[in-house]
Amino acid sequence: MPRPFFDHFRFVAPVYDHVFGAGGSAPDLAEPLALPTPGYLLDVGGGTGRVAQAFSAQTGGAVIVDVSLEMLRLTGRHDGLRPAVGQVERLPFASGQFDRLLIVDAFHHFFEYDTAVRELWRVLAPGGRIVLLEPDITRWPVKLIALAETLLLMRSHFFRAEQLHAMFAALPGAHVEVSTDAIEMHIQLIAEKAAP
Numbered sequence: 001m002p003r004p005f006f007d008h009f010r011f012v013a014p015v016y017d018h019v020f021g022a023g024g025s026a027p028d029l030a031e032p033l034a035l036p037t038p039g040y041l042l043d044v045g046g047g048t049g050r051v052a053q054a055f056s057a058q059t060g061g062a063v064i065v066d067v068s069l070e071m072l073r074l075t076g077r078h079d080g081l082r083p084a085v086g087q088v089e090r091l092p093f094a095s096g097q098f099d100r101l102l103i104v105d106a107f108h109h110f111f112e113y114d115t116a117v118r119e120l121w122r123v124l125a126p127g128g129r130i131v132l133l134e135p136d137i138t139r140w141p142v143k144l145i146a147l148a149e150t151l152l153l154m155r156s157h158f159f160r161a162e163q164l165h166a167m168f169a170a171l172p173g174a175h176v177e178v179s180t181d182a183i184e185m186h187i188q189l190i191a192e193k194a195a196p
C-alpha cells in the first residue's frame with residue numbers, strides 16, 4: 001500500500017523552477033553520471049524535471065518519478081521526459097531497469113530511508129551508477145533550511161556524508177565515493193554497482 005502523506009510541494013510547484021533555477025546543478029552532474037549512456041536515467045524525487053531535462057538527450061530516455069502530482073505535472077514543460085507517479089520506497093519499475101539514477105535534494109524528504117536505498121539499488125542495472133546530491137547539514141545555511149523545514153512539519157531528515165556513505169556501502173556489490181567539495185553546500189555521493 002502506498003503511504004499516505006501531505007504534499008508540501010504542491011504549494012511551491014508553480015514557482016519551484018524560478019526559485020531554485022532551471023537546470024540547477026546539471027552542468028556539474030554529467031561527469032559524475034558518466035554520460036552519455038544508451039541506457040535509461042531515472043530521476044527519483046525528480047519533481048518538475050528541472051535537473052533531468054538537461055540529460056534526456058544524453059541518455060536512452062529520462063524518467064521522473066515523484067510522489068507529488070503537482071510537481072510532476074510540470075515535467076510537461078520539458079521535451080523528452082517521462083513522468084511516473086510513485087514513492088521511492090516502492091518503485092513501480094522492474095529490477096535492473098535503469099543504468100543511471102539521480103537524486104537531487106530529495107533524499108532527506110523520503111519516508112523510509114533503508115527501504116528507499118534498497119529500492120534504488122534494486123532498479124539499478126549491474127554496471128550502473130547512482131549520483132545523489134544532498135544539502136550538507138554541517139553547513140550553517142543548510143542548518144537554517146533544516147530548521148525551516150522542521151517548523152513547516154516537513155519531516156525532513158538530513159544525513160551527514162559518512163552516514164550516507166555507510167548506507168550505500170552496505171549494499172551488495174557497491175563501490176561508493178562521497179565528496180563534500182564537488183558541489184557548493186552539498187554532499188555528492190556516487191555509488192557504482194558491480195557488473196556481473
Ligand SMILES: C[S@@+](CC[C@H](N)C(=O)[O-])C[C@H]1O[C@@H](n2cnc3c(N)ncnc32)[C@H](O)[C@@H]1O
Nearest residue numbers: 045046047050066067068087088104106109111
Ligand atoms: C526539494 S524537491 C527536489 C526536486 C528535484 N529533485 C529538483 O532538484 O528540482 C524534493 C522532491 O522529492 C519528492 N519526494 C519526497 N518524498 C518522496 C518519496 N518518498 N518518493 C518519491 N518522491 C518523493 C517531492 O515530492 C519533491 O518533488
